[in-house]
Amino acid sequence: MNHRGGWALIKRSWLSWMQYRSFFFLLAFGWMVPPLVYLFVWHSAAGEASIGGMTAPQFTGYYLTLILVNQLTYSQTNWTLGDVIRSGELNAWLLRPLSPHYNVLSAELAGKVVYLAFILPITGLLALVLRPELNAGPREILLFLPALLLAWLLRFIWGYWLALLAFWATRADALLTLQDSLVFLLAGVVAPVPLLPAAMQTVAIYLPFRYMVGFPIEILTGQLTATHVAQGFAIQAAWLAAALLLARLVWAGGIKRYSAIGG
């Protein structure tokens, strides 16, 4: 591995992205709108009582965390990968003595920094105004952090293998739209997973999408028992392993095809 080169690429991507920070701030704003809408919906639905054991301030805590987690795990880079493959820009990546994955990874990391520069102050401000309730102790925070890291990796690599299908299909990014929709439904955006109807909850627990967003939030908000946390980590790790394997296979096959037909 060429770490010096990889790090240089990350720094450059960051410099380049900072040039467009207002554009990315607008994107980040767009992405926080749906969770914000659901925050207000559930907040007013709960009123003075509680729904599924969650009070209005708890909903606020849940959704403000979701805005952060959603932003941290969202992989914008995968959307442009299809264009890179189609336009032949991939050639430039392949000509360098550096793993091409670094190009995606560097944009991914650079993006996180730029988005956080926007989203952290905004959620902080919202928290001051909306007064959420978040009873997270050291144990929850300690479990939340690895779950968040795995959630990002899973969401990123899952999207990566889908985006890499662009080696075969011209509009593979339609699959990314599908991934986003399933995240919306099953990962705790439209409603926290514990509040979903039983059948949907079962589906959500076994599919990968909950582990991209909802799972770490449920840990932080204390909605899960120790058994459920352990089970969740196991499923999350299994899906991550599957995603890594798929990405590897699709990349190897895709590059083989690319070298056969040219970019």
Next chain:
Amino acid sequence: MTKPCIEVHNLSKTYRVPVREAGLKASLRSLTHRTYQEVEAVQQISFSVEPGEIVGFIGPNGAGKTTTLKMLAGLLHPTGGEATVAGFTPWERRHAYLRRISMVMGNKSQMLWDIPPLDSFQVLGDIYAVPPAEYRQTLDELIDLLGMRELLTKPVRNFSLGERMKCELVAGLIHRPQVLFLDEPTLGLDVSMQNRLRQFIREYNRRSSATILLTSHYMADVTALCPRVILIHEGKLLYDSDLQELARKLAPFKLVHASLLVNSTPPAFPGGLQPVEVSEEGRHTFRLPRDEAAAFTAQLLGSLPVVDLTVEDPPIEAVIDQIYQEGKV
């Protein structure tokens, strides 16, 4: 004898291209029954290039130049044959190989548009693990050769095409590649910028002894830089040797231009030869076999009021066009 830097043996590339007729019906049918056509882009090409040589790779559009270059740069896997460049098989794309080569394409940019070129160069220096002292020295040298010091801190998006090409060259050469593939480096540039880049490429080759394989549609690039040309047409190698030799072989005639004092009656030319072209100013152009040119010129000067006289080879473009049209040498 030194070992060749590039050795290509029977290199072939066949693409399988899906074909379908126009229309909705045909497009629906193609969903289930795909038919393919085999396109032989490169057919059994063999050649070798010595270290430090500059070779011009010419041929009409679609001849297979870029495909060959992409195979040698490791981007494409051939369907047949072998190639060794600097001791490596290109399409294995080993990092040790990639560090020794560079491919600069006139129609593709590897510069980031929104940051100054200096930042992009630095990243490439890191990617290629160029030691800092060597990086500064190479950069200084390239920047002086290209005369582009004032460009370094401006964002690339404000550059002209020529300025951007200068950056591409620096970006491609910062790791001092042993082998350089240049695909249409002067594409779309104005005449003086083309000249500038040609001078640069020649000087770079002299200083660094890098082996250079260059494709271009501008014959001026090739005549100025490449003593040797490889001509391919429809995927086949047609000619591989000296450029001037090619012109002599293909065009066994010379052009004689003579400006005469115009008088009303058409003069009688030596041997009854008629000019192929007469300009309004009285400039007569004759086309005649190479070995008769000297005698004809002497007679012409002796018998008619010649004001000015030149003897030249037909333009290389005409020679090349003839090959493209006929498909043979």
